Amino acid sequence: MAITLTQTAADRVEKFLANRGKGIGLRLGVKTTGCSGMAYTLEFVDELHDEDTTFESHGVKVIVDPKSLVYIDGTELDFSKEGLNEGFKFNNPNMKDECGCGESFTV
Amino acid sequence: MALLQISEPGQSAAPHQHKLAIGIDLGTTNSLVATVISGMATVLQDEHGHALLPSVVRYMPDGSVVVGHEAQAQQSHDPANTIASAKRFMGRSLKDIVDRAHIPYSFVDSADSSKLLQLQTRAGLKTPVEISADILKNLKARAEKSLGADGGRGELLGAVITVPAYFDDAQRQATKDAARLAGLNVLRLLNEPTAAAVAYGLDHAVEGTFVIYDLGGGTFDVSILKLTKGVFEVLATNGDSALGGDDFDHRIYCWILDKIRDGSNTFSPLGEQDTRLLLTKARQAKEWLTDNHEAQIVCRLSNGSLIDVTLSAQQFVELTQQLVLKTLTPTRKAMRDANLTLDEIKGVVLVGGATRMPQVKQAIEDYFKQTPLTNLDPDKVVALGAAIQANALVGNRSDNDLLLLDVTPLSLGLETMGGLVERIIPRNSTLPVARAQDFTTYKDGQTAMSIQVVQGERELVADCRSLARFELRGIPAMVAGAARIRVTFQVDADGLLSVSAREQATGIEAHVVVKPSYGLTEDEITHMLKSSFGSAEVDKKARMLAEARVNAGAIISAVTIALSHDGNLITSEEKQAIEVEIEILQAISQTDDAVVINQGVDKLNHATEAFAAVRMNASVSLALNGKNLDEIKL
Numbered sequence: 001m002a003i004t005l006t007q008t009a010a011d012r013v014e015k016f017l018a019n020r021g022k023g024i025g026l027r028l029g030v031k032t033t034g035c036s037g038m039a040y041t042l043e044f045v046d047e048l049h050d051e052d053t054t055f056e057s058h059g060v061k062v063i064v065d066p067k068s069l070v071y072i073d074g075t076e077l078d079f080s081k082e083g084l085n086e087g088f089k090f091n092n093p094n095m096k097d098e099c100g101c102g103e104s105f106t107v
Numbered sequence: 108m109a110l111l112q113i114s115e116p117g118q119s120a121a122p123h124q125h126k127l128a129i130g131i132d133l134g135t136t137n138s139l140v141a142t143v144i145s146g147m148a149t150v151l152q153d154e155h156g157h158a159l160l161p162s163v164v165r166y167m168p169d170g171s172v173v174v175g176h177e178a179q180a181q182q183s184h185d186p187a188n189t190i191a192s193a194k195r196f197m198g199r200s201l202k203d204i205v206d207r208a209h210i211p212y213s214f215v216d217s218a219d220s221s222k223l224l225q226l227q228t229r230a231g232l233k234t235p236v237e238i239s240a241d242i243l244k245n246l247k248a249r250a251e252k253s254l255g256a257d258g259g260r261g262e263l264l265g266a267v268i269t270v271p272a273y274f275d276d277a278q279r280q281a282t283k284d285a286a287r288l289a290g291l292n293v294l295r296l297l298n299e300p301t302a303a304a305v306a307y308g309l310d311h312a313v314e315g316t317f318v319i320y321d322l323g324g325g326t327f328d329v330s331i332l333k334l335t336k337g338v339f340e341v342l343a344t345n346g347d348s349a350l351g352g353d354d355f356d357h358r359i360y361c362w363i364l365d366k367i368r369d370g371s372n373t374f375s376p377l378g379e380q381d382t383r384l385l386l387t388k389a390r391q392a393k394e395w396l397t398d399n400h401e402a403q404i405v406c407r408l409s410n411g412s413l414i415d416v417t418l419s420a421q422q423f424v425e426l427t428q429q430l431v432l433k434t435l436t437p438t439r440k441a442m443r444d445a446n447l448t449l450d451e452i453k454g455v456v457l458v459g460g461a462t463r464m465p466q467v468k469q470a471i472e473d474y475f476k477q478t479p480l481t482n483l484d485p486d487k488v489v490a491l492g493a494a495i496q497a498n499a500l501v502g503n504r505s506d507n508d509l510l511l512l513d514v515t516p517l518s519l520g521l522e523t524m525g526g527l528v529e530r531i532i533p534r535n536s537t538l539p540v541a542r543a544q545d546f547t548t549y550k551d552g553q554t555a556m557s558i559q560v561v562q563g564e565r566e567l568v569a570d571c572r573s574l575a576r577f578e579l580r581g582i583p584a585m586v587a588g589a590a591r592i593r594v595t596f597q598v599d600a601d602g603l604l605s606v607s608a609r610e611q612a613t614g615i616e617a618h619v620v621v622k623p624s625y626g627l628t629e630d631e632i633t634h635m636l637k638s639s640f641g642s643a644e645v646d647k648k649a650r651m652l653a654e655a656r657v658n659a660g661a662i663i664s665a666v667t668i669a670l671s672h673d674g675n676l677i678t679s680e681e682k683q684a685i686e687v688e689i690e691i692l693q694a695i696s697q698t699d700d701a702v703v704i705n706q707g708v709d710k711l712n713h714a715t716e717a718f719a720a721v722r723m724n725a726s727v728s729l730a731l732n733g734k735n736l737d738e739i740k741l
Contacts, residue, residue, distance in 0.1 A: 016113055016145045016147055019146065019147045020146045020147070027116070029119075040111060041119035042111045042112070042114065043115065043116050044116055046116050080110065085110055085254065087110025087111050087144070087145075087255075088110060088111045088112070088113070089111070
């Protein structure tokens with residue numbers, strides 16, 4: 001399996017990275033918190049860890065640690081606009097349920 | 108499913124705990140709101156895709172409030188209930204508004220003319236603070252929608268709001284009050300030129316001096332900032348509160364009218380609607396000419412006549428040459444005030460939509476002999492800077508974000524004898540700051556001290572602004588100059604001043620928190636700043652005179668007391684001679700010549716030398732009386 005980005009998401013990430021002026025890619029992860037048990041994290045990456053897995057999608061490096069990969073393998077990251085609000089969206093096939101706001105989920 | 112933003116490494120927030128913060132450019136003509144999304148400062152748009160919100164508020168008959176474009180469109184139909192440019196009235200009292208006749212609003216006369224002014228609208232009495240709060244509420248709602256703050260993504264922690272560098276205490280406080288009224292937590296007020304500099308990342312630069320040239324819709328401001336170790340000092344500000352992009356539109360409008368007159372002899376004055384139409388066409392032509400060589404202006408007036416004229420870029424430049432030159436005068440003045448030469452300027456930042464005009468850019472380039480920074484949208488640059496600062500203040504910062512420090516806009520001090528200002532905290536001190544200084548009593552047995560807190564750059568209290576006055580009572584009776592009273596000035600990070608006075612021997616204390624003082628006008632503050640540069644010589648003279656008078660008063664009082672105690676030690680002729688000198692000195696200390704007064708003081712000193720010696724001897728023999736030699740061994 002792999003982690004992929006949609007073209008829109010990849011364009012955005014590239015823009016944000018260019019604006020930031022440094023960073024090698026985007027880190028996707030999960031942490032155990034929130035109302036449904038787990039939450040997604042999305043961070044810029046300045047350095048790689050030994051155990052990290054790196055994917056490449058539309059020219060953007062996507063970095064995931066092994067623990068998180070279990071929960072989000074197969075995820076497609078999209079960038080979308082809902083009304084005035086815009087941001088990234090996890091389309092995660094492993095997810096069973098999410099809290100009302102969608103920021104945390106269970107597998 | 109919630110939409111996520113990218114965080115800095117290791118700074119992912121827990122769900123519902125995103126630290127949301129916004130930056131607001133609360134402008135005279137237009138306002139904007141911006142935030143940092145995924146590490147990038149972005150201006151937030153409304154549902155129609157507009158970034159700029161016209162700073163116009165209309166109070167509707169049904170009690171609702173309309174803000175922005177819709178209100179602006181109705182300005183001419185409902186002038187008394189549609190308030191534009193409320194920023195010009197912030198922190199002002201009625202007596203500050205000089206040209207009331209030209210403003211269509213109904214100001215309410217209050218018994219106390221130093222009270223904040225109010226406008227009569229159909230929604231009741233409105234202060235500029237409330238009107239600004241309505242604008243801020245609108246921007247806050249836009250931000251919450253855009254950030255999903257209302258959807259439980261985390262709360263809006265606060266906002267950084269920008270103010271002109273020359274805003275005084277009262278105007279800054281009024282801006283804070285407006286934010287509070289709009290339900291916004293003010294993280295900090297930031298000077299507009301500083302925000303522009305931050306947006307360009309100049310705070311990451313090494314040290315240097317920068318010029319911020321801000322030509323907005325209706326106001327022009329030029330500021331010179333000096334950056335040292337994360338602190339932006341405002342070296343000088345200048346400007347013209349009645350010059351902006353609208354004046355350029357007006358020049359084109361007049362040009363069109365001239366064209367119509369040439370074409371037909373039967374020209375009748377234009378109605379309100381046609382005037383608006385032509386002004387709109389003029390503005391569009393101006394914007395078109397930024398990237399094009401000529402603009403065609405076509406429209407049909409209400410009487411059916413067709414207007415079809417073509418304005419070339421060259422003609423436009425000629426029409427507006429005077430306006431462009433008019434911005435250079437304040438610029439030169441600011442450079443002179445800051446005492447800088449052109450080669451000391453490290454960069455020039457352009458702010459305000461009107462700086463897009465090529466002739467404006469060219470004029471700046473010619474004057475400063477360098478290409479100004481223009482890669483950010485000049486309409487948005489202030490809001491972007493505010494957003495970056497807000498993001499850093501709530502803790503979403505990456506390591507290369509500096510926290511800017513604010514400075515005091517004017518010096519703070521207190522009144523000493525003779526109406527002189529003793530400066531405690533100088534202008535441009537970084538906040539927070541605390542300074543203490545010791546003072547003493549002026550008269551024997553003085554048990555109270557009145558402390559007047561003043562703000563300004565001049566040497567005399569009368570020329571500065573009084574902020575507060577309080578009294579320290581219960582000072583133990585001592586001879587003049589023996590008491591030690593420590594006065595401490597403290598300005599917190601929000602710019603709020605508190606002053607305390609403490610008598611060191613007894614520990615008695617008095618304290619005052621300086622409430623914002625209303626009534627200092629923009630012109631007054633720039634005038635105060637400017638006059639302090641221009642009148643240093645006059646001030647020095649006034650200071651010397653006041654000091655001489657204080658000296659004279661002190662010696663007269665000391666000699667008078669001495670005479671009443673020990674007058675019997677000298678002959679009545681000697682006593683009379685001293686009394687004559689006292690009278691002479693009393694008379695000349697009323698004159699305006701410090702040199703003469705000082706001479707009088709010397710003369711009285713001289714006349715009392717013998718008396719002083721006799722007194723000294725008398726008190727020594729009194730002290731030695733009845734003691735034997737062993738006891739007084741030194």
